[in-house]
Amino acid sequence: MDNFTIVGQKIPKIDAPVKATGDALYIQDIKVSGMLHGKILYSKYPHARILKLDTSKAETLPGVRAVVTAADMPPNFRIGVMKDNPPLKSGKTKSIRDEIAAVAAISTEVAEEALSLIEVEYEELPGIFDPIEAMQEGATLIHEEVKSNILKMPWKLVCGDVETAKKDSAHIVEDTFSTQWVTHCCMGTSGCIAQLDASNNLTLYSNTQIPSLAQNDFIEALNAFGYKNRRVRIIQSVIGGGFGSKLDTYAYEYIAILLAIKTRKPVKIIFSREEEFFATSPRQCTITKISQGCDKEGRLTFREIEMILDNGAYTSWGATTPSVMMLPISSLYKVPNIKYVAKCVYTNNTYCQAMRGYGNPQATFAIESSLDQLAEKAGIDPLEFRIRNSNEPGEITPQRFKITSCGMKECIDEVAKRLAWKTKKEHKGNRGVGIASLIHVGGGARVYKSDGCGTIIKMDDFGKVDVFTGASDIGQGSDTVIAQIVAEVLGIPIEDVNVVNNDTDICPWDVGVHASRTTFVAGNAALGAAKKIREQILEAAGKLLEEEPSFLDIKNSIIYSTKDKEKSTPLGKALRKIHYTLGGKMLMAEYFYDPANENFDREFKGNLSVSYAYGAHGVEVEVDKETGQVKILNYIAAHDVGKPINPLLLEGQIYGGGLQGIGYALGEKMIYKNGRLMNGNFLDYKMPTVKDVPPVQAVIVETDEKDGPFGAKGIGEPGLVPTAPAIANAIYDAVGVRIKDLPITPEKILKALKEKQGRT
């Protein structure tokens, strides 16, 4: 199957027309008969004791159907990775987004009015908003039941011997870098509708990116509510972006379930944009102390990192991002000796969650900034320095990643060529160039007990096919990629493939949209199922055409013999014959693909992914030395993606990731002041607009990944991983100041320039 007609083509997203015309049904659009509207009352203070909570006035407001508080939740019911988060809080509030009470009413207006009638008396308590302060002995405990604000998640990775390597290094640099909270900015805000049937089975309409795991969470919740052994069905709406934000289940969903139980009506909770900003979980902010060394030839000798992460008041997947940070820390470039320790610390800030890259951007910012410092100290051109230390195919890294395909050097070469690195390095006039590379999982990631995805394929009487996949499409285009794979294998047009991916009653299990795994894992599952059904078709057609199945092929929905041109039949006709005959059958196939990757062992080592994605970003900037403003003149994003299944979507991921990375590097920041979000709106949260898009060249470096579907690797996250350090390095090259704290604002640059001027 070499001459592909659909795989490898630039095919527009198959869901583009419904989205462009407004026909797509997002969670906001979905209505269920008899539905009530829920609203949540949040804490007025980031840290306070609730002295009084009186809901009586709200309850009597006409149109209100239920008012709930912590007292209505099952006692000791907690959610989250560490089970430290009661969906409704009582006693003490620990963050500004703490849910205190909720209302179900006939409209959102009535629900909002009811919230304003709930009387709460607080005793405001001094909060801890700085993780370093929270780590100190005697600091107020955020969770009184645990003895320390430092989470019992001891992230530690040791490979080789860093101390000896330090002694043997010719050059060593050490510095501290920090990153900010940023949020996903999904166009579609969070929301759900909870509906119980008469037997207390739950249907939850949702825009989650983890339907199967959410199902599991809600079964647990029903158990806690006393409804044992019930069914949970998750129906996903069209999802207006995820980026990791919908990778966990949240208090609002459990509150919707509680309200549905109380009212016996379906209850819908939709986040307003304001709630989406302050009540969802951003990317974890970090303080990273890093030290790296190299020998006289510029070969890396060691990398040592200590990191502190502000966990916020509760724990979601954000606290587990150090596991993915280990990937660049241990394996970005060849580094024989590694030491990494990370501490997640409870504070009264917002709690954090997965976001595209899952810790990798924070770690890579420190590593790649520091690498530039080391290259300078060693007197080696930063690009040359990276080539010298580049990863290679066949390598086994200190964390025991088995590198299969690796196009890192090629990516760096592309950057060098397209940026005219050598020429630009010499010029100046406030312009500069910078580079940074990336490694990320590209063949799934076994972070859960299974990294699998199931697919069922069913043929109809007309040669068309329904594909039921566990993989959710959150905008990344997985339905298009899956349709392409199936269409290619079956020799039918892509229009004849219908991908069903939104209902746990119908679709097989999938661990969720994370780890850039969907094309790889769900793609392989679809490929497996398609191959199986192709075999069935050809075997049955062989009987009809009196031909050996191995001589049969399908193209343009026609089954034909490659040996005897007379022998052919339209696919639909063959399927009907197979069906409408005595003992006939409808063709169906299923396939469950779980990649042969490994969970980390106790030392956090093991081959996490079947393959690894590489890339390098190069950027040319101009810095206005009077205002501190940065203008990106040219941006090269070269990615090793295996073989592209859909170059159009692939480029889309690179552009989108790059732009999200540029926002991360230069402008986006959730400004928290004493636990309160000060800029929870798109005016003051400086996500780049279309007018801020610099010229970006997406360069696809092809390698052949033997385990990937049609040779493909993942690309969902990599686009934003090296952006910030590439820009920081370019700014340093341009004007000689290194900004170590994201985002790189004009103020920081101007201040640094003035300090530099003062020194000289």
Place this chain on the structure above:
Amino acid sequence: MKSYEYHKPKTIEEAISLMGSLEDAKFIAGGTDVMVLIKQKKISSKCMVSLRNIDGLAYIDTQNGLRIGSGTTHNTIDENGHIKRYYSALTDATSRLGSKQIRNVATIGGNICNAAPSADTACPLLALDAKAVIVGQNGSKTTSLDEFFLGPGKTILSKEELLKEFVMPLYGENTGSAYIKHTRRNAMDLPILGVATRITVSLPDENISRCKDMFCTIDSISNILERLKDEGVKCEDVMIAMGVVAPRPMRAKNAESVMKGKIVSSELFEEIGNIAAGEAQPRDSIRGEAWYRTEMIKVLVKRALIKSIDRVIRPDEAFYPERLW
């Protein structure tokens, strides 16, 4: 969102009398500020009186100066070639306010009556010496825009008064203006700081072409200024307006009076920038720190002035290679 009565008067008189008779009423024009405030529950008026259906509010009259009806949208102003040529600072503002979608509905009157310290058109109108024509129940009056603003969100308008139009003087070939909106983003952003300048210069005719040449180079501002000094370019009149540096858009009057009548030079521009910075009272906010705003006044006053002079000397370059200033 709270519900409200919506009135659609057809004439200015009707609108004013409605405001007189309705309790708890507010004017709404393009709605791009008012609707947001309603949603944020910062406005909860029972009645909205729309100005959109009034015929005589949206116009641009370029005879003998410039008159712009308060109901004129930013986009209409943006597309007017005469304004672009002779009142360039205003186009600088209208072209960068919000987004195209916002500019298509938002009106210049609304931008001014909202009286935000960051209002994009306020600085150019101040620098262009605009007068506001206010209509009330007892007829109309004209006031300088400088007297119009009282504080954040506050103007001299009483409830029954309506801002009808802006009137600006005729400016000749020796006058140029510019507005610099200093932002973090290129669209959908408020300025960290805004500076508008209008300058009338005199320069010996025979020197014009040499001056043109120097603007075509990409020399530093101080070098260009030194050359302008050598050519004897003199500031006859100047106005400098600044936004987001005080509770209301303001003029840098001390800087103006120091500059008037002087030959331009690098030293003069430095001095003017510093004086203007001294007149401002910027604050720290999440949108920008005071020290940075003060520094930016020094930079942007200089840049706006030189951009204004550039427009005098090279009016036909009319839409100016985007240089760093």
